[in-house]
Amino acid sequence: MATKISGNARRPEPQALAGAVAALAARFGNRLITSQAVREQHAHTTTWLPAQPPDAVVMAQETADIQDVVRICSRHGVPVIAFGTGTSLEGQVNAPAGGVCIDLRDMNRILEVHAEDLDCVIQPGVTRKALNEHLRDQGLFFPIDPGADASLGGMTSTRASGTNAVRYGTMRDNVLALKVVRGDGEIITTGTRAKKSSAGYDLTHLFVGAEGTLGIISELTIKLRGIPETIAAAACSFETVRGACQATILAIQTGIPVARIELLNAEQVRACNAYSKLSLPETPLLLLEFHGSEIEVAEQSRNFSEIAQECGGGDFTWTTRPEDRTKLWQARHDAYWAVKALRPGAGVVATDVCVPISRLADCVTETEDDLQRIGLLSPIVGHVGDGNFHCSLVCDVDDPEEMARGEAFMHRLVERAQAMGGTCTGEHGIGQGKQKYLEAELGSEAIDAMRALKAALDPQNIFNPGKIVPAN
Numbered sequence: 001m002a003t004k005i006s007g008n009a010r011r012p013e014p015q016a017l018a019g020a021v022a023a024l025a026a027r028f029g030n031r032l033i034t035s036q037a038v039r040e041q042h043a044h045t046t047t048w049l050p051a052q053p054p055d056a057v058v059m060a061q062e063t064a065d066i067q068d069v070v071r072i073c074s075r076h077g078v079p080v081i082a083f084g085t086g087t088s089l090e091g092q093v094n095a096p097a098g099g100v101c102i103d104l105r106d107m108n109r110i111l112e113v114h115a116e117d118l119d120c121v122i123q124p125g126v127t128r129k130a131l132n133e134h135l136r137d138q139g140l141f142f143p144i145d146p147g148a149d150a151s152l153g154g155m156t157s158t159r160a161s162g163t164n165a166v167r168y169g170t171m172r173d174n175v176l177a178l179k180v181v182r183g184d185g186e187i188i189t190t191g192t193r194a195k196k197s198s199a200g201y202d203l204t205h206l207f208v209g210a211e212g213t214l215g216i217i218s219e220l221t222i223k224l225r226g227i228p229e230t231i232a233a234a235a236c237s238f239e240t241v242r243g244a245c246q247a248t249i250l251a252i253q254t255g256i257p258v259a260r261i262e263l264l265n266a267e268q269v270r271a272c273n274a275y276s277k278l279s280l281p282e283t284p285l286l287l288l289e290f291h292g293s294e295i296e297v298a299e300q301s302r303n304f305s306e307i308a309q310e311c312g313g314g315d316f317t318w319t320t321r322p323e324d325r326t327k328l329w330q331a332r333h334d335a336y337w338a339v340k341a342l343r344p345g346a347g348v349v350a351t352d353v354c355v356p357i358s359r360l361a362d363c364v365t366e367t368e369d370d371l372q373r374i375g376l377l378s379p380i381v382g383h384v385g386d387g388n389f390h391c392s393l394v395c396d397v398d399d400p401e402e403m404a405r406g407e408a409f410m411h412r413l414v415e416r417a418q419a420m421g422g423t424c425t426g427e428h429g430i431g432q433g434k435q436k437y438l439e440a441e442l443g444s445e446a447i448d449a450m451r452a453l454k455a456a457l458d459p460q461n462i463f464n465p466g467k468i469v470p471a472n
Contacts, residue, residue: 009097009466012078020076020100021056027068031059042083042101044094048349048397048406049433054081054095061106063181063218069102070216071185073462081464082212084125084154087146089350090431092158092211096466102216104153110134111219118224119176119193124153124217140224143168146427147333153217158429159209163332166252166385167259167291168225170427172208179219180207183458193221206453211429212464214457228291231259232301233325234318236288236308237281241265241368243312244284245361248384250307252357256300260289261385262332265368268339268379268392275338276331281314286384287332288318289325332381339379339392347397351410351433353417354388354426363420364389367413374405388426435470 012020024032033039034056043051058069073080079099086093095101107123110131114120115138122131129149132141146155146162154160156178161170168174177191190203207214238244244263251258264272264285273280286308290300297320305316319325331338340348355363364380371378382389391413395406414424414437424430424437439447450469454461 008461008469008471009079010461011097012076012099016076017055017078017098020073020078023072023076024056024058024069024100027072028058028065031061033057033059039101042086042093042103044088044091046087046350047089047433048347048395048403049091049094052094052096054101055098057083057101057103059103059106063107063179063187066102066181066216066218067185067187069100070181070183070462073100074183074185074460077460077462079462079465080216082124082153082157082216084151084157085127085149087148087150088154088158088431089428090425090433092429092431092464092467094432094466096432099462104151107218113138113140113224114193115140115224117193118226119221120224121219121221122152123219124151124156126152128152128155135224136227139227141227142174142222143225144171144174152220152222156208156217156220157210157212159427161383161386161388161427163260163262163329163383165383165388166261167257172205174223175204175208175220176223177221178204178207178217180215181218182215183460183462187218188215191221209429211431211467213454213467213469214463216463230292230294230297230320231325232290232297232318232320233328234288234290234301234304234316235280235328236286236305236316237314238284238286238308239312239314241284241364242361244286245357245364245384247286247304247308247311247313248360249357250311251304252385254303254307256303256307257290257292258288258300258304258385259291260287261383262287263364263380263382263384263389264332264335265364265380267377268335268381271338271342271379272331272335275341276327276334278331283314286313287328289329290318335379335381336392339394342377342379343394346394349393349395349406349410350390350428351393351413352388352390352426352428353413353422353424354386355417355420355422357384357387359420359422360384360387360389363416363422366416367391370409370412374409376402376405376409378409383426386426387422430468432467435468438468438470
């Protein structure tokens with residue numbers, strides 16, 4: 001039985017919730033937490049969406065804990081929300097119908113590393129930085145870098161990507177197999193360590209990007225890469241955004257294997273200069289990274305420099321010194337905080353879209369014109385190599401008029417991207433914030449197929465309800 005409908009999420013009856021909490025308390029003792037402060041820490045807090053805390057939090061330590069939580073919650077019809085590090089941006093960890101949050105941070109063991117096969121098996125709470133620290137002495141690394149030190153389970157659930165995606169792909173391309181707890185508490189194994197398979201439905205990629213709505217990931221097998229012999233970082237300023245995008249397109253078309261290629265518009269460069277104490281020219285900027293042997297990296301850098309000059313690029317500087325590379329990329333990863341510092345006390349509403357790279361310059365320039373017309377500040381950064389860019393809208397979240405203008409801008413941004421053959425999100429995911437754009441992008445038939453999958457794998461609708469699939 002359930003009451004109060006929130007989207008497609010139904011709040012359980014009070015007696016059902018009380019029964020579930022009592023059973024969880026008997027099973028987990030002090031690892032079941034119901035304090036207001038802890039519950040609020042496990043709600044969405046990173047952008048403009050309101051926080052919706054769960055009714056209780058369980059600190060899981062092993063797969064059996066996840067299974068028992070799911071079995072108890074299934075028996076009482078209570079929602080279950082998985083939580084990694086809480087860095088998602090579209091309300092993925094909110095609990096609109098209450099329920100129980102399973103915090104996976106203590107499931108942080110690296111179970112197996114197969115250096116000769118370039119893969120490893122890990123628990124979902126392992127963060128990308130912790131994994132790479134563990135792998136460094138073996139000459140290996142995991143390349144997906146969304147900026148935040150997110151958990152690998154969360155990155156898989158949101159199909160994360162980041163600055164290295166242009167060369168190494170997204171989480172979709174780097175997950176070999178999963179173990180997932182299904183609605184009855186049993187385990188689904190979706191694949192093996194083999195680098196390819198044509199055995200049955202591709203269940204692995206069904207759960208990659210499902211945002212915990214179909215089951216809870218308890219183990220991951222992921223691909224690894226060898227640490228390149230030489231890594232060089234570079235910065236190149238351009239007169240216009242269009243010139244920077246054109247240089248990117250030519251670099252990719254001519255086969256230069258850039259590992260990272262990031263666009264910062266002039267406003268974002270100004271913010272980074274002020275926050276990270278840099279002295280970059282305050283015009284559109286490309287930040288790049290090249291991986292390979294010393295000879296290969298030198299050749300890649302030289303070839304790109306020639307392309308950049310043809311497209312209106314200025315001085316092209318590059319370095320292989322680790323400390324210089326770290327400073328440059330740390331400034332890029334601190335872009336959010338740099339934007340936040342532009343207007344102390346204001347909020348930052350982060351959003352993203354993705355278009356074919358041939359339309360990226362059009363989409364970015366039209367977006368800059370839109371922002372100038374409505375008088376809102378929103379620096380732009382972009383994963384230029386795959387057509388993905390982010391707006392960081394600086395708003396007074398307590399000013400209804402300003403927030404209304406901001407939301408109207410974000411709506412136009414999505415419509416603009418979709419009209420150019422793009423998507424409402426390249427890497428932030430759908431969660432709650434972008435449900436309303438799915439049907440326009442994929443069609444009602446695709447939404448019906450998603451609903452059918454959800455109903456088949458989660459007939460009680462207990463796994464992270466109210467996310468991805470719009471309400472009927």
